[in-house]
Amino acid sequence: MTPSASPLSSQSTALQVRLAAREGLFSGHTSGLASAHVQVNLVLLPAALADDFGQFCERNPVACPLLAVTRPGQTDWPALGQDLDLRSDVPRYHLWRRGERVAELTDLSEIWRDDLVSFALGCSFTFEHALLAAGIPLRHVQQGRNVAMYRSTLATVPAGPFAGPVVVSMRPLRAADAIRAIQITSALPQAHGAPVHLGDPSLIGIADLARPDYGDAVELRSDELPVFWACGVTPQAALQAARPDFCITHAPGHMLVTDLLHRAPTTP
């Protein structure tokens, strides 16, 4: 039995997920798959824009925690995984032209360019893994939904053509869990770190929690606070502002699964 012939699960290895994507056997969400392993947001840009985008990440480390960058044209990534191919190992890619999403792809071989620089950014799956391990319930996970995301009035620090709002993800938590979640995620700066806001959504420009800009709405109960983290969709908003001629990202929720292991969560 080849790795990709078995159904993917939380127990899969990262390589099994990547091979299944590469072989065209899997093009779904990666939430919960190979759960011991770090998943990352991907941005692939022409080399001419790489310095500006790298600086944008450095100036906005909470929204855009930069984990690794390739050389131009590099298709493997030994720092992130053995036998990794950037052209095929993400289940689903988005192709962007001048700030508009023009195609959804499962393989980049036809459009690969030798000037592409790839950026791997930390992902909230890492801190969600730590929160769940600490026994903190996450409603969107329980309900099998995508997390609710909103364009906030918090602004990123621009770099070159890259600018725009901080996009935040929201998780409803009871106060005691919110306090523990702040403690736990403060120790995970490579995955968005501590929340950027909690409580009244209107203070960061969110008029209606029931109408997220991305993802799925979830119920907020009367004994819960909405807790907002900076989100890995922030770079996509910056790409829409910068309108590069050519850019590739992962499709939201369809992440690159790396060989890196989550740190064991520590309870403060």
Place this chain on the structure above:
Amino acid sequence: MTPSASPLSSQSTALQVRLAAREGLFSGHTSGLASAHVQVNLVLLPAALADDFGQFCERNPVACPLLAVTRPGQTDWPALGQDLDLRSDVPRYHLWRRGERVAELTDLSEIWRDDLVSFALGCSFTFEHALLAAGIPLRHVQQGRNVAMYRSTLATVPAGPFAGPVVVSMRPLRAADAIRAIQITSALPQAHGAPVHLGDPSLIGIADLARPDYGDAVELRSDELPVFWACGVTPQAALQAARPDFCITHAPGHMLVTDLLHRAPTTP
């Protein structure tokens, strides 16, 4: 000039504050005095009750962070200060009998008993020092008021006759400051640690923030969250439940100033 002849200030040494209290020259609040030094809550109990009260502290370390305990009858406390006299160095004491406060005293010489065991418990002044050092504004400090305190519906874990509610202190903070305050105070378990609640006061049984059970009310603005920490008045509520024949505490806000130095606050 003797130490006590000069006016006390944030720059005073701990010994200067203690000597001024000992010599009857000072009987006021210690908030802001000798600000480099740790101030502590005091509970003095007959030795027959010491084991139960010590266990109460151990079972409720957030509300009652036990820093040090004396032998029965001990009046000095080298671990907490040079030339320290427990009978005179607190600016104001309360004498309790059967759970009722029966006297306010500035000196215990007349009523000292050789079976008294003294307990030093961490104090919120320590974490307030760290919050202010991090640039987080505290309204009651700005307004020169006592902090607002409330009996909550959170319960302590009983030990012997000691039981009762967790008393909480409330500070109004903007969300970003609340998040930083959680990070900072999480690192100070010897001074009540992280908040126990934030947001809706009714969830911990507080009907009206404008009517605190102890201390002074402060305004809560529309862009702020009420943030609640376990408070050093909790042991006094437990003493009222236990109704010991004889007990001494400091008067709220009139603390024992120790020679211990605050740790340098670290910003996460």
